[in-house]
Amino acid sequence: MPELKFEKGKMVPVPSHSIIPERDLGHAPVLECSHLGVDFGGLRAVNDFNFTIGRTEIAGLIGPNGAGKTTVFNLLTKVYTPTRGTILLNGMDTHGKTTVQINKMGIARTFQNIRLFSNLSVEDNVKIGLHNQKKYSALEGILRLPSYWKKEKEAHERAMELLSIFNMEYMANWRAGNLPYGAQRRLEIVRALATDPCLLLLDEPAAGMNPAETAELMENIVKIRDKFQIAVLLIEHDMKLVMGICEGICVLNFGEVIAKGTAEDIRSNPTVVEAYLGKKGAQAC
Amino acid sequence: MKRLIIRKKSRKNFLTYGIVVAAYVALMAVMAAGAMPSAIQGLLVPMCAYIIAAVSLNLTVGVLGELSLGHAGFMSVGAFTGCTAAMALANSGMPSWGRMAAAVVVGSLLAAAAGALVGVPVLRLQGDYLAIVTLAFGEIIKTVVTNLYIGIDPQGLHFGFLKPDIGLGKGGKMIVNGPNGISGIEKISTLTAGFLIILLCLVVIFNLVDSRSGRAIMALRDNRIAAESVGINATKYKLMAFVLSAAMAGAAGALYALSQNTVTASKFDFNTSILILVFVVLGGLGNMLGSIVAATVLYILPETWLRQFSDYRMLIYAVVLIGMMLVTNSQKVRTLLGKLLPQKKTKEKEGQGDA
Ligand SMILES: Nc1ncnc2c1ncn2[C@@H]1O[C@H](COP(=O)(O)OP(=O)(O)O)[C@@H](O)[C@H]1O
Ligand SMILES: [Mg+2]
Numbered sequence: 001m002p003e004l005k006f007e008k009g010k011m012v013p014v015p016s017h018s019i020i021p022e023r024d025l026g027h028a029p030v031l032e033c034s035h036l037g038v039d040f041g042g043l044r045a046v047n048d049f050n051f052t053i054g055r056t057e058i059a060g061l062i063g064p065n066g067a068g069k070t071t072v073f074n075l076l077t078k079v080y081t082p083t084r085g086t087i088l089l090n091g092m093d094t095h096g097k098t099t100v101q102i103n104k105m106g107i108a109r110t111f112q113n114i115r116l117f118s119n120l121s122v123e124d125n126v127k128i129g130l131h132n133q134k135k136y137s138a139l140e141g142i143l144r145l146p147s148y149w150k151k152e153k154e155a156h157e158r159a160m161e162l163l164s165i166f167n168m169e170y171m172a173n174w175r176a177g178n179l180p181y182g183a184q185r186r187l188e189i190v191r192a193l194a195t196d197p198c199l200l201l202l203d204e205p206a207a208g209m210n211p212a213e214t215a216e217l218m219e220n221i222v223k224i225r226d227k228f229q230i231a232v233l234l235i236e237h238d239m240k241l242v243m244g245i246c247e248g249i250c251v252l253n254f255g256e257v258i259a260k261g262t263a264e265d266i267r268s269n270p271t272v273v274e275a276y277l278g279k280k281g282a283q284a285c
Numbered sequence: 286m287k288r289l290i291i292r293k294k295s296r297k298n299f300l301t302y303g304i305v306v307a308a309y310v311a312l313m314a315v316m317a318a319g320a321m322p323s324a325i326q327g328l329l330v331p332m333c334a335y336i337i338a339a340v341s342l343n344l345t346v347g348v349l350g351e352l353s354l355g356h357a358g359f360m361s362v363g364a365f366t367g368c369t370a371a372m373a374l375a376n377s378g379m380p381s382w383g384r385m386a387a388a389v390v391v392g393s394l395l396a397a398a399a400g401a402l403v404g405v406p407v408l409r410l411q412g413d414y415l416a417i418v419t420l421a422f423g424e425i426i427k428t429v430v431t432n433l434y435i436g437i438d439p440q441g442l443h444f445g446f447l448k449p450d451i452g453l454g455k456g457g458k459m460i461v462n463g464p465n466g467i468s469g470i471e472k473i474s475t476l477t478a479g480f481l482i483i484l485l486c487l488v489v490i491f492n493l494v495d496s497r498s499g500r501a502i503m504a505l506r507d508n509r510i511a512a513e514s515v516g517i518n519a520t521k522y523k524l525m526a527f528v529l530s531a532a533m534a535g536a537a538g539a540l541y542a543l544s545q546n547t548v549t550a551s552k553f554d555f556n557t558s559i560l561i562l563v564f565v566v567l568g569g570l571g572n573m574l575g576s577i578v579a580a581t582v583l584y585i586l587p588e589t590w591l592r593q594f595s596d597y598r599m600l601i602y603a604v605v606l607i608g609m610m611l612v613t614n615s616q617k618v619r620t621l622l623g624k625l626l627p628q629k630k631t632k633e634k635e636g637q638g639d640a
């Protein structure tokens with residue numbers, strides 16, 4: 001694992017062995033899933049999913065393709081309605097909530113197949129993320145009242161500040177759909193952060209990135225957690241990234257949790273090795 | 286390849302305002318000089334109405350990204366309600382511009398109500414239901430208006446449906462007369478009013494697009510799931526764009542009706558809806574200036590220059606349509622045009638854009 005660098009150096013790097021970081025003790029978990037499940041016709045895409053994430057924990061969700069990882073994200077964000085089980089966010093039940101309400105309650109996400117507002121500029125993509133942060137009415141906008149100029153200025157400044165996490169300010173006027181692949185993934189993270197979440201869900205954030213980009217992304221995920229003091233749940237196939245920064249890892253296979261624990265636990269778990277990593281993969285770690 | 290850098294929209298917006306104002310000044314100058322052919326003079330206000338209709342439909346199709354096949358239906362609502370309002374106020378002593386303004390306001394409010402009626406149930410759904418429902422809406426409005434009877438007497442307005450006998454008292458007068466529509470309309474809409482409404486619509490659309498709500502609308506167009514994931518209420522913003530678009534179409538309808546002697550329901554049929562959609566598609570989705578140019582050219586041409594081709598009129602019209610499609614949508618033709626234009630200018634512009 002590469003050494004983590006912190007710009008401001010105010011946070012202590014969390015040892016990657018503890019499931020719940022020390023500073024979380026005494027806090028309620030940000031997310032608690034119990035017996036969560038969903039069926040698509042006869043297919044049990046996710047079944048009996050139990051998982052807890054600490055307030056500023058970086059957690060990983062891994063498993064072979066088709067295991068149901070993205071489906072878990074879609075359940076958490078209510079893109080799909082769970083067939084069974086409950087999801088508690090900051091101790092509050094999310095039953096019956098819509099995707100929009102879930103975002104307002106504090107979950108933001110990125111998508112495995114990138115979903116940017118590709119005809120709009122990078123800055124506008126981030127400003128759309130700020131939709132519920134810098135509010136003014138449509139009439140105020142059409143009439144260009146003072147509140148419009150004030151909020152737009154705030155939104156612009158905040159968008160630039162957020163883009164600076166990934167040093168993307170110079171791309172502000174680029175068309176989002178024309179960004180390089182890696183930058184598109186980073187922009188999705190920035191847009192999600194703009195909604196001021198307490199839990200950030202990243203669906204394969206390193207997919208399509210080269211090793212250098214992935215290493216930088218690892219640093220940045222930790223930096224984001226430290227700076228914003230939020231929890232991160234990420235789906236990733238890059239074992240270096242998962243083992244490197246995730247404090248708690250959950251392994252899914254055919255919609256069922258087959259292992260939970262620290263990177264060490266997962267690496268040495270024979271079920272996981274068999275189901276997912278393969279013998280060679282296990283040696284590589 | 287699409288443009289890599291998105292330039293500030295404000296420059297294009299000001300260009301659009303500028304062209305509209307310049308066109309108005311030019312037309313007024315020609316008319317003041319008495320050089321305007323009478324055949325064209327009568328087409329100018331309807332042309333404004335079609336421009337407004339095209340620009341407003343572009344809000345639904347280009348900015349919101351939903352297909353509407355019944356835009357003429359909203360024009361119809363605006364035309365008949367607005368015209369009724371203007372005629373009801375005929376003896377009120379109001380100046381003609383006041384009655385016209387009242388007609389436009391009434392027309393756009395009722396068209397907005399119709400837009401909400403259609404939009405509330407349909408825009409909740411995901412998928413292309415709006416196209417089907419607006420198509421049906423256009424036909425329903427046509428049938429309703431064909432069977433609608435409205436008259437006025439000293440007691441006030443009288444309404445009837447299917448039967449012409451609406452119990453008008455002494456001194457009563459029919460306004461909307463079923464299949465015959467409204468006749469004997471006082472032509473009170475003016476070119477100045479037409480251009481003012483065009484400018485107003487442009488200001489509303491441009492300011493909306495470059496604001497929080499407009500970005501939400503475009504976010505829904507580009508990716509609904511992502512938009513909802515960042516907390517944008519899809520139904521609210523879709524409805525906002527659609528109702529605004531319907532209101533503007535209503536204003537266009539009222540303006541149009543008050544420039545004609547007679548309007549009937551069949552004037553605002555499916556063909557008219559498609560004609561407006563053609564203006565929008567050929568002018569470019571989301572491109573308001575394009576809609577204005579397309580509406581102007583494609584409305585004026587068949588009525589004037591193409592008349593000389595008599596039977597071949599529609600054939601030439603089709604060729605013009607295809608030609609415009611090539612020009613606006615083909616990258617090859619655009620690059621070619623770009624080469625023909627003076628190089629210096631484009632370079633200058635690019636320099637400014639990067640700064
Ligand atoms: N909307 C859906 N309808 C039916 N089946 C689905 C749907 N979404 C996902 N699935 C199925 O659920 C399983 C898990 O998919 P997914 O969560 O995308 O896997 P992954 O772990 O690779 O992200 C797959 O078999 C997939 O085909
Ligand atoms: Mg997936």
